Amino acid sequence: MDETAVKMVLEGSEWVLTFLKGEITIPDHPNKELSTFIECISAMGRSLPFLAIFKGQKVLDHWFIQEQGITREDLEAQGHRFYASPKGWSSDELAIKWLREIFIPYTKPSNPNDWRLLICDGHGSHATPEFRYICFENRIQVLYLTAHSSHLLQPLDVSVFSPLKHFWKQHISVLSIYLSSTPVCKRIITSTYPKARIQAFTTSNITHGFQKTGIYPFQPDIVPHTLLQPQSQQSEPILPTQPLTALRQPLAPITDNRQLRSATSQVSALQADLSFTRATNEKLSIENSILRKPKITKKRKRNLNQEMKSKAQVYDNAAAHHEQEAATIRHKAAQIRKNARDQNTLDEPSDRAVNSA
Numbered sequence: 001m002d003e004t005a006v007k008m009v010l011e012g013s014e015w016v017l018t019f020l021k022g023e024i025t026i027p028d029h030p031n032k033e034l035s036t037f038i039e040c041i042s043a044m045g046r047s048l049p050f051l052a053i054f055k056g057q058k059v060l061d062h063w064f065i066q067e068q069g070i071t072r073e074d075l076e077a078q079g080h081r082f083y084a085s086p087k088g089w090s091s092d093e094l095a096i097k098w099l100r101e102i103f104i105p106y107t108k109p110s111n112p113n114d115w116r117l118l119i120c121d122g123h124g125s126h127a128t129p130e131f132r133y134i135c136f137e138n139r140i141q142v143l144y145l146t147a148h149s150s151h152l153l154q155p156l157d158v159s160v161f162s163p164l165k166h167f168w169k170q171h172i173s174v175l176s177i178y179l180s181s182t183p184v185c186k187r188i189i190t191s192t193y194p195k196a197r198i199q200a201f202t203t204s205n206i207t208h209g210f211q212k213t214g215i216y217p218f219q220p221d222i223v224p225h226t227l228l229q230p231q232s233q234q235s236e237p238i239l240p241t242q243p244l245t246a247l248r249q250p251l252a253p254i255t256d257n258r259q260l261r262s263a264t265s266q267v268s269a270l271q272a273d274l275s276f277t278r279a280t281n282e283k284l285s286i287e288n289s290i291l292r293k294p295k296i297t298k299k300r301k302r303n304l305n306q307e308m309k310s311k312a313q314v315y316d317n318a319a320a321h322h323e324q325e326a327a328t329i330r331h332k333a334a335q336i337r338k339n340a341r342d343q344n345t346l347d348e349p350s351d352r353a354v355n356s357a
Contacts, residue, residue, distance in 0.1 A: 001040040001103070001120045002156040003090055004164070006193065008033040008184050034088045035189055038098050039156060043216035045203030048106050049079030051098045052193075054186055055088035063186040070191050079106065080194075095125035096134065104138050116140045119215070121150050122280075136288060144284075146270070146277045152223070155209030164200035171196055 036053040054063065059082045064072040072082070081101055083094055107116055118135065120126045122144045135142050151157045171192040172184065214222040 001038065001098075001118060001126075002150065002154050002161075003036050003038050003123075004156070004161050005034045005036050006168070006189055008035070008186075008189075035186070036088055036090055037193065038090065038094075038102075039160075039201075040103060041156060041160065041201070041206045041209070042107075043207070043210045045206045047201040047206060048102055049081070050197070051081045051083065051094070051102060052190075053088055053090060053094060054082070054084050055086070056084040057086075059084050063190055065187055065191045067191065070194050072190075075190075075194060090123070090125055092125045092128050092131070095128075096131055099131065099134055104134075104140075112139075114139070117143060119143045119145065119154075121145050121154065122147060132284070132288075144277070144280065146274060149270075153213050153215075155206070155213055155215065158212050159205050159209035160200055163205060164196055167196035167199040168192055 033055050035055070038051040038053070040048040042048075061072065064070070064075075068074070076082070079102065081097070083097065085091055085094065103118065109116065116139065118140050120142065125131070126142070127144070132142060134140075145153050172188065210216040211219075212222075214220060
């Protein structure tokens with residue numbers, strides 16, 4: 001699972017012909033608005049429906065065009081979801097909505113006891129306690145990628161998002177009135193993104209991404225070997241998913257010292273990231289052990305409340321009994337003191353008579 005952003009302004013190369021001497025500066029378009037799409041693929045070449053996030057207070061109907069197959073009703077019938085946020089970015093709440101409305105129902109295993117694996121980056125919205133607890137409740141094991149390694153270990157970044165942006169720009173270029181640096185409205189995005197997505201999210205592209213990252217089929221050695229190849233031979237650098245024992249082997253031929261220094265610095269950075277990931281996983285395992293404690297259901301809560309009320313009643317009865325005994329003792333003590341005073345009163349006249357005699 002990963003997010004990709006679509007800008008509201010096209011970016012590309014343009015030639016500006018002028019008879020003036022010197023450099024001509026073309027300012028960037030002031031509109032920096034983004035629309036975010038949460039995508040998810042599987043090693044079997046399957047893709048889940050997307051969740052789109054637009055900038056705004058709520059999703060409006062006029063953001064969609066009335067064309068068969070790409071109306072709002074048609075897209076939502078296919079499982080896609082549309083939400084709005086103040087900046088068009090993902091958030092903790094939207095990540096949980098994606099988990100509940102898309103990932104959990106669309107990846108439900110035939111055997112309820114089977115576990116599912118969710119691979120994602122360490123973005124804060126993917127690591128909240130509520131997000132992890134929902135995953136634990138639904139038997140979903142979350143695997144977080146190391147920092148700054150998504151472009152190497154994330155199959156979506158490796159082989160899917162690039163053709164997705166390519167096909168999306170192709171669909172935009174068909175509309176001749178839209179040139180580079182021209183604003184793109186939300187209607188254009190909602191009408192062109194689903195079409196480009198169909199072309200990019202092919203089974204071959206998806207499975208190729210898992211193969212190049214060594215996730216499936218599992219090939220832990222493919223990453224360091226690719227990383228240490230000469231620049232002319234490697235297609236894209238990839239990070240290792242296992243301890244870097246393979247780096248102790250002789251290096252592949254490197255013709256440029258700068259390539260060697262670059263590879264060495266990358267390996268050092270990866271070792272530091274790997275240590276941090278191990279510490280993070282230990283912390284998460286401790287939190288998971290805490291979350292494995294039995295959940296207090298409503299029935300169990302009622303039983304606990306009844307048990308506590310029963311114990312409180314026993315203590316109240318014992319306190320009342322002791323209070324009654326204390327009152328009885330206080331009454332007896334008062335009676336004894338009264339009898340003592342009465343006896344002293346009776347003895348005083350006889351003492352005076354003896355003294356007079």
